[in-house]
Amino acid sequence: MTAGFIEARCGRRYASGWPGRVVVRGQSEARRHLASLDPTHVLSLKAPGLSYLGPRDLAPDRHLVLEFDDVDDPASLAAPTREHVAAARAFADGLPADARLLIHGLQGVSRAPAMAIGLLAGLLPTNEAAAAVRACCSQPPSPNRLLVALFDEELGLSGTLMEACDTRFVPGSGTLRRRGAQASTNFAFDMLKGCEAAVDEAP
Template identity: 30%
Template sequence: MILIVCGLAPLPEVIAARRPSHVITLLDPATLIETPAGIAPERHLRLGVNDICEAAEGMIPPDETAVARILEFGRTWDETAPMVVHCWAGISRSTASAFALACERSPEVSELEIARLMRQAAPHAYPNRRIVALADDMLGRRGRMVDAVEAIGGNGWVSSGVPFDFPVRHR
């Protein structure tokens, strides 16, 4: 399984070079993009959510519906080609969503191991805690996903990430 996590700016290059079959876009509603060339519309999940963890006036936090849609969309992916998960900077919403997908696809791998693999691949990753907490509940992980992202710590306040592959080892 290869999930490619990136920000919006490198997305066209990533799609051209890696030819993913599926794309998840997590952007604020005002900057949602159309389906990129080369991706079938039914293989592009577009979610208009802000990168926040608590309600704030004029902003849309990730909610149960959004996280359920991410997990459901992930189940349509057969892993024959990579899936791209992107947000604005490739740091928070996208890494949280990729982490949730990896946890669901690898129930035999500990959440901490998956989080450490992400940290190893992306020192800039800082998964959105709200997305992680909602996915943790939905997947019945009993707080282990939340604990795992807390255990890997912060990212040193980087403002933009670089694309990275997030493979999860199946045991």
């Protein structure tokens, strides 16, 4: 079984009540398992010029598509920007309290986990946002560093979100860093609410 929806139990919510209930998948998984995941809203991340093969036939107010490449260099032609971050945060601000947000990129390993971390960082302390995301990913995440940095800047976190991700993830490896006691966090997974109905079988 793969990871299902998580929810940040911190008392904070986005403008319309969304408590950070989120799951991360790759494009193929998102399309094939849409019925079993049963999201109310979808945030799709796609590369410019590539065909979109993710979930379709969603109401426009329930589906946000952002186009940018999975690159870490802000000078790259189709790099993520603060405008993408602002659009994602505005979408989150419009989600109701019962919303279940599915975020997907092409593989669900880099851009989508970074987006989830950034949105969770609007509710949770940075180390908890970084710790939480693995529980909602079906693949070991290696978050896109540029997108994380953009959220860090947008949220005024002074580099702490980047630091939290650098502590927890080995850049580019797609695996979690094994952390010693000195790098421990006070994050407890009882702060996350698993959504059993949203757990699907691994492809």
